[in-house]
Amino acid sequence: MHNRPKKRILVAPLNWGLGHATRCIPLIQALVANSFEPVIASDGVALKLLQKEFPNLETVNLPSYNISYPKNGQFFKLKMLQNSPKLIKAITAEKKATETIVKDYSIDGILSDNRLGVHDKHIPCVFMTHQLKVLSGNTTWLSTKMHQKIITRFDECWVPDTIGDDNLSGELGHSDSVGITLKYIGPLSRFKKSERQLKYDLLVLLSGPEPQRTLLEKLLLKELEMYHGNVLFIKGVVDGESKASINKHITIYNFMTSDALENAINESKIILSRSGYTTVMDLAKLEKKAFFIPTPGQFEQEYIAKRLTKLGFVPSCDQKEFKIEMLNSVDDFRGLHLTEYTTNYKKLFRLFQGE
Known part of the structure; x- marks a missing residue:
């Protein structure tokens, strides 16, 4: 039994700031601890950061979404609409790249953090997001519907939050009618609290x-x-x-x-x-x-x-x-705190085990 090769899981965070990459760190560590072999896929600073954190893991470049941001925040929605042909093109390129990566790296499962095109219908695929509801002003219903339609192609959707009233994401992560297996996996952080002298x-x-x-x-x-x-x-x-x-x-x-x-x-x-x-x-x-x-x-x-x-x-x-x-x-103000929550990774990763 011990000679069985480790299952290889493609972990692909969106390169948008550093948040998606950093919240994947505890998941990558948990995959390693549970005898999986993560392969990291992203682009830009997100990939650079994860290469620094995990120098021994294989990494692969994905096509960039190249979403530019307006100087004036008021034009964010307009800019996103202008970017949408670019975004569709990037997602198509991402799908193609994923197909190749799955073959070349013998991938057994996929964990995509908000990368819409990182999916393969032949292996178990998870989409991770805290946005089941995508706020976009008066077009929220449309952006939510479009996002949820993409999520339904995946086997499971993991929400890094708790289900109770003391949750952190509010209505973003607690929307009904997604039509997919939803799992609340608890807030994810790579950090631990320690009592230190204030500097x-x-x-x-x-x-x-x-x-x-x-x-x-x-x-x-x-x-x-x-x-x-x-x-x-x-x-x-x-x-x-x-x-x-x-x-x-x-x-x-x-x-x-x-x-x-x-x-x-x-x-x-x-x-x-x-x-x-x-x-x-x-x-x-x-x-x-x-x-x-x-x-x-x-x-x-x-x-x-x-x-x-x-x-x-x-x-x-x-x-x-x-x-x-x-x-x-x-x-x-009170400051931020968490309700005690322990993620059962063994149970969570069952999907990748084919159980």
Whole structure:
């Protein structure tokens, strides 16, 4: 029995900021721990990050979606519509690439994190998303319907959240009528909470698509000139070395690998970041106080930020309104935390075992 070759699972996160890639880290670790052999497929910074995290695993390049982001968040939906022929083309290229990868790498199962074309009807395929409802303003019904139609081609849909009222994704991850086997697998985070001495008054954690990432970086560096306190500033640019540069009270890194970032968050009093869902899961796991600035025009992040502010967990504001003194309101909020939840990976991965 022990000589049976390990089943090879293609893990393919979307390259949109770093969130999809980082939340796949605990799943890749769990696959390895349960005697599977993950093969990682993505593109751009998402792939670079996972290559740094898992230098011993095989990785393969997928065609890029190349979605550019408008400078003005109001035009996000228009830009997405303009991008849709490009997106359809990318998904078609992705399907072709997946076919080749499945053959060349002898793939036994697929775990796609929001990559719509990474699917093969001959092997078990899982789609992972926290967006069963895709918010797009007055076209939400249409974007949701289109997304759910794609999801139904997969064998299972995994939602990284809990099913109860204390969930993190709200109506995004709790929509009815999907017509597919849904599994709530609990929030995913690569981090562990540890009691450490506080080193930083503020940790700025940037990520997400350009040009919005750069626009926020410039805005924050300007505002932070007036801030009294120790700041760690992580740009979220996965490039070259992660060297630190120090500018008065601000220590700046391009990026940090998981261990260093886990320590940094545990050693920081307040986190200032986007309200991407992966960031929310990470900060809840580490029980942090935070302030959120959603990516302009990204309905999902705006919804998450507003919901968590309304529930009294985390203050937030629009990018154009942010002023450094707003951080004083953090003390009036509870901060993020998780209800205890343990994912039974052995049971979850049964689909790949053919059981």
